[in-house]
Amino acid sequence: MVSAVKIAVVGGGYGAKVVLPVLCELEEFEPVAVWSRRPDRARELADEAGVALGTTDLDELLGVPGLEAVHVATPVTMHADVSIAAAQRGLHVLCEKPLATDLAQARRVAAAVAEAGVVGAVNYGRRFQVARGRLIERVREVAGEPRMVLVSLVHSDHAEPGSRPFTWVQDAEMGGGRLQGYGVHDLDLLLEAFGPIEAVAVATEVGVPERADADGAVRVVTAEDTYTILMRFTGGGLAVVSLVATAHHKRGDVIEVYGSGGTVKLDADRRLWWGRADGELTCEGPLEASSRAAYARVARNFWSAIRDGAPPDPSLDEGLRVQAVLDAVHRADVERRWVEVREMT
Numbered sequence: 525m526v527s528a529v530k531i532a533v534v535g536g537g538y539g540a541k542v543v544l545p546v547l548c549e550l551e552e553f554e555p556v557a558v559w560s561r562r563p564d565r566a567r568e569l570a571d572e573a574g575v576a577l578g579t580t581d582l583d584e585l586l587g588v589p590g591l592e593a594v595h596v597a598t599p600v601t602m603h604a605d606v607s608i609a610a611a612q613r614g615l616h617v618l619c620e621k622p623l624a625t626d627l628a629q630a631r632r633v634a635a636a637v638a639e640a641g642v643v644g645a646v647n648y649g650r651r652f653q654v655a656r657g658r659l660i661e662r663v664r665e666v667a668g669e670p671r672m673v674l675v676s677l678v679h680s681d682h683a684e685p686g687s688r689p690f691t692w693v694q695d696a697e698m699g700g701g702r703l704q705g706y707g708v709h710d711l712d713l714l715l716e717a718f719g720p721i722e723a724v725a726v727a728t729e730v731g732v733p734e735r736a737d738a739d740g741a742v743r744v745v746t747a748e749d750t751y752t753i754l755m756r757f758t759g760g761g762l763a764v765v766s767l768v769a770t771a772h773h774k775r776g777d778v779i780e781v782y783g784s785g786g787t788v789k790l791d792a793d794r795r796l797w798w799g800r801a802d803g804e805l806t807c808e809g810p811l812e813a814s815s816r817a818a819y820a821r822v823a824r825n826f827w828s829a830i831r832d833g834a835p836p837d838p839s840l841d842e843g844l845r846v847q848a849v850l851d852a853v854h855r856a857d858v859e860r861r862w863v864e865v866r867e868m869t
């Protein structure tokens with residue numbers, strides 16, 4: 525018998541699709557409350573999950589008797605306030621990525637968690653998907669120093685004005701954009717596999733400039749749906765990280781690593797190809813890329829940090845290292861120049 529952590533989920537999007545169902549399945553957690561902006565939706569989510577409280581009132585949620593932890597899955601601009609409020613009440617915090625809107629705010633989250641003496645973690649779980657986890661292992665085995673790394677994501681979910689309604693995701697002021705959606709996971713992967721990033725140059729675009737919101741009002745899209753990041757690793761080697769969300773024909777993620785010691789490639793069908801410099805490429809897969817399984821691992825790690833004192837994984841420090849690069853990416857995009865990551869720290 526494990527000692528289940530009483531947890532609340534703040535957010536009814538990814539929080540309802542992935543976080544809450546996974547937490548309900550894990551014996552390590554007992555979900556006791558869920559937050560949505562809308563009262564009906566909050567109650568519906570609570571009923572569906574068999575959770576006692578569904579509320580729009582964050583204070584009520586954070587004050588549930590016996591509550592020990594929260595998962596914060598709100599728009600990015602709310603992450604810091606909710607996480608800090610939770611830590612100040614002595615609650616352990618698992619925050620969505622990116623930790624905050626910028627590094628200064630993310631550091632305030634880390635400081636509040638440290639001051640409260642609670643566990644803090646950030647959900648960079650995509651690197652725990654089997655396909656990406658195996659890629660990192662093979663990189664460590666055969667790639668050596670990176671010479672060129674290519675990460676290419678091609679999605680079609682933003683291809684038409686009607687393919688997604690306007691929400692905070694299309695609003696730069698609310699921390700939206702595909703960089704916060706996917707780019708940060710790929711930055712996290714590269715930092716994990718290859719170490720620090722020295723500098724970035726960036727271009728972003730909005731391919732579909734107007735979308736109707738849920739009420740049918742036409743809104744101007746201010747957050748990027750397309751980006752390319754060119755980067756140089758501190759230890760040498762270049763990478764190109766790109767995403768287009770407005771393609772008419774989507775394709776699986778492609779990640780290619782050309783290193784001093786060999787080659788590792790994840791193809792669009794999630795087959796992993798790898799080989800040393802003097803050998804043929806070996807193929808394994810197709811490999812799993814389940815979001816739920818990846819989140820289950822993040823949640824179990826969070827539990828181990830709370831109950832056993834294990835180091836949080838992914839940790840807030842890992843959240844901060846991505847945040848520094850993300851700040852550099854935003855500045856490079858606005859100022860249209862190479863930006864050194866250390867300028868941001």
Ligand SMILES: NC(=O)c1ccc[n+]([C@@H]2O[C@H](COP(=O)([O-])OP(=O)(O)OC[C@H]3O[C@@H](n4cnc5c(N)ncnc54)[C@H](OP(=O)(O)O)[C@@H]3O)[C@@H](O)[C@H]2O)c1
Pocket residue numbers: 534535536537538539559560561562565596597598599600620621622647648649650691692693698704705815
């Ligand atoms: N780790 C991952 O793989 C992963 C995957 C997806 C998303 N995420 C992260 O999860 C977080 C939430 O994303 P999401 O896709 O779940 O977003 P979402 O579905 O649009 O909204 C999440 C929650 O925030 C509320 N909300 C939406 N717009 C708001 C606004 N303008 N002001 C206040 N509250 C608002 C929603 O209210 P309602 O309940 O009323 O709809 C919902 O409860 C983000 O940080 C995102 O990066 C992570």
